[in-house]
Structures are given as C-alpha cells and as structure tokens.
Amino acid sequence: MGLSQRLAIIAALSAGTLIFSATEISLYWTERSNLDDVRQEAIVLANTLASYLTRLAPNGDPQSLASGLAAWSGKRLAGTTAAVFVKSKEPHGIVLVAATDSTVPMRPRGGDLKALETRTSVVWLTSGEAQGWNVATPIGTRRPVAVLQLSVSTARFHDWASRERQRAYILALTAALLLAGGIALLTSRWVGRPLAALGQAFAGAHAGAQFGPPATELGPPEFRQLARRYNELRTALADRERESEARAALQALEERARSFDRLALMEETTATFAHEIGTPLNTMSGHFQLLRDDLEPNKAPDAVRRVNLLLGQVERVAGIVRAWLRRGAWPQPTAEAVDLLSIIRRILDFMEPSCEDAGVATRLIPGAENDAAAAVMAECDPALVEQILLNLLKNAIEALRPGGQITVAAGHRDGSAWIVVADNGPGLAEEAKAHLFNPFATTKGPGGTGLGLTVSRRLARTMGGDLTYEPSERGTAWRLTLRGALEGAHV
DSSP: OOHHHHHHHHHHHHHHHHHHHHHHHHHHHHHHHHHHHHHHHHHHHHHHHHHHHHHHOTTOOHHHHHHHHHHHHTTOOTTEEEEEEEEOSSTTSEEEEEESOTTSOOOOOHHHHHHHHHTSOEEEEEOGGGOEEEEEEEEOSSSOOEEEEEEEEOHHHHHHHHHHHHHHHHHHHHHHHHHHHHHHHHHIIIIIHHHHHHHHHHHHGGGOTTTSOOOOOOSSHHHHHHHHHHHHHHHHHHHHHHHHHHHHHHHHHHHHHHHHHHHHHHHHHHHHHHHHHHHHHHHHHHHHHHHHHHHGGGTOHHHHHHHHHHHHHHHHHHHHHHHHHHHSSOOOOOOEEEEHHHHHHHHHHHTHHHHHHHTOEEEEEOSBTTBTTOOOEEEEOHHHHHHHHHHHHHHHHHHOOTTOEEEEEEEEETTEEEEEEEEOSOOOOHHHHTTTTOTTOOSSGGGOOSOHHHHHHHHHHHTTOEEEEEOOSSSEEEEEEEEEOSTTOOO
C-alpha cells in the first residue's frame, strides 16, 4: 500500500471520527436542551392548570375538578395527558377522579403523594414506552385536597434525534469519503509523483553517477529542492568518478612505464651478465669433460652420471647465454620427439641434493599405472622443458617444510602430452592467485625476482604448449601441456 493510500485511509478515519464525535456531542446537547425546555413548559403548564382547578374547586369537589379538567382537555397540547387525584381513605391515600385520556391507565405515583405532603410541585422523568416529563402539583388554597398529575411525552424529540443522527452519520461518512479521495488525489500528485521520480533516479544511480538519470523536478517546492540537490550531488559524483578513472589510468600508465624501465634494465643487465659468465661456463664445461674422462677408467658409474648431469646443465646454460648474445632473446625451440619421463627422471636426479637438504620427498607417476616403463612422447625442446621443470621444482621445494612431498605425473590426453607438478604445501593465497604469471610479482620477499613463472609460461608457449595453475584442495599444482608425438606415443 502506497503513501497516498495510507494517508487517505488515515484522513478518512480521522475525519469520520471527528465528524461523528462532533455530531454526537451536538445532538446530545441539543436533545438535552430540548428536554429541558419541555420540562420547563410542563412545569408552567401544570402550575397554570392547577391554579385554574383551584379556582373552580377550592375545596376539592370532584365534580368541579372533573368538569374543569374536561373543559381544559379540548385545548391541551398533543402528547400531553393530565389526571386529578383527591385524598381518600384508600391504601394509596388518593384516588383518581378525572383524566383527559381514558385510554391511558392513570394511577397514583410516589411523586403525587410527595407533592401533597410537601405542598410543592414534584417533577420526574420516565423512560420506556411512556417516556416523558411528569409534574405533580397540589390543588387547594390553604391545605391541598387534591393533586394534579401532568405528563408531557418526549417521544417526538427522541424520534427527531434519531432521524437527525442518521442523517448526520450519512453526511459524516460522505464527507469522510470525499475528504479521503481528495487527500489521496492531492497526495499522489504532490507527494507520490515526486517520490516516484526520485526513486527512479536513485534506482538508476546503481549504474554509476555518470550513467544514472537525473531526477525530474516535480511537486511542491520542497520536493523540487530535494531533486535539485540530488542532481547537484550526482554531477559532483560524476566529476569525481571521471577524476578517479583518469587517475587510475595515469597510475596504470606510470606502472607500465616503470615495468618497461625495469625490463629494459633487466635486459641490459642480462646481456652484461651473459657476456661475463660466458667464458667461465666454457671453462667449467671443459673441466667437467676432463673430470668425466678421468673417472671413466676407474669404473665409478654414479660419479660419471652426476658429472654428466652437471655437464648437461652447464651446456644448457651456455647455450642460453650464447643465444642471448647472438640475438638478444631466448633461444628458439628445436622440436623433437622426446620421452617426458626420461626428462623428468633426469631433472629429479639433478634436484636430488636440493630435495635432501630441504627434507622433501619426490614421487614420479608414469603415464601408465601398470607400466612404469611406458614412454610419454611429446614434440618439444627438451632443454626448455628441463628449464620449466627446474623452475617449478625449485618453487615447490622453497614452499614446503621438511617432510613435504612433491608429485610429478605425466601422461597423454586428446593428442597432447602433459606434466603435472604438485606439492602438499600451504598453497597459494588469494592475493597471489590474482597476480599469477605477472612479471616481478613474488611472494618470496627480497629473495625472489618474480620471473620464474613468467619465463616458464613463455617457454611453454614458444613450444606450442602452455603452463597453467591447477586448483587443488591442498598445496599447489601446475600443468605443463605440450604437443603429443605420434611416434612411440602411449595413449
């Protein structure tokens, strides 16, 4: 129910209550005033008739009293009856000698005896069918010998009051309904329309001050002023929103410029670093080859295997450095059909000392659950895959506490090969998930560069694959997707 309807109902109830109350009070006092007038008239009439009868029969002669009352009855007013009682030896002490209306039973009452005893007029009001004023007046000069009982009916006044009350209630109800309709109409025009316009403007403001509709100025001056103030506030907020958007855009440009500056500095530093470490890497590679040649005659297969692992990583780093010095970019991938499980085993062997120092266990899940020797073939550059796995394993080792576990799984799906590196560590915070793969975004503090994941995904995409974050209930999981190889692939 709207405001207009509620105000109309309240106004109708208030107006009806006030009009009914005023009408009832007015009728009550009018009726009381009329009854009092009738009472005074009854007293005057009774005294006049009693004086007349006293002159006719000063000694209370019944015949004279009856003839006098009969003479008066032809002139009496409508609704008025009279009776004369004289003293007797009856139980009541008085007896009826004459009455103006023989159809109405007249009997002595307490007021009649009281009037004889006190020698004064007694007035009382009766209700019911014979409602009206009754006046008992003594008759006699010195000592009352009879009493006059005069009854004036008030029924016509009660009937009149009832009819007036019905008419007044009908008029009051009509006035209340008209007042309610007028208030509802005026309220809907002066209050409902302005409030509806303001409500529409407020509802449209959810889209923002710039796109929200202005409030229409309607109704009385107060609502017009309110709509005008709202429009001023909307304009001010729209200006603030535009300023905020401009500041946000400027901050984004500044942040992007700083990123470009950092990237440029990183490229310059990387080029210098690559130039400076090129010679030591070549020297280390030569010494590792000599060390391997020295160990082979002594039949030390474990030492030779570890030297080969180190030599392979040194050669990979040296290749990256040479490619950077030649082209100023990452080396282009050389795709070939390789077994991802062999790459994983080689990297796990290489990271074994780091895992032991950190107290972290590693587990490899092959492509076929019942065939540990089954190959998972992919078309990729093995050196770049090794680089990606090294970054993922390094992040997992740094995130785990002693006793943690890293699981590496590989397999085929829909013509693609995949590797999943998962750990049972604390996982990533929501804030860190919002900045995944962004350059220089790190949770390791001063010890991190924020480039490991960015570089890893870039390398994966250069090989036609991708690196994605895998949501998990516990820990962190990363999926490396590569093109599957047709030859030797196990599905």
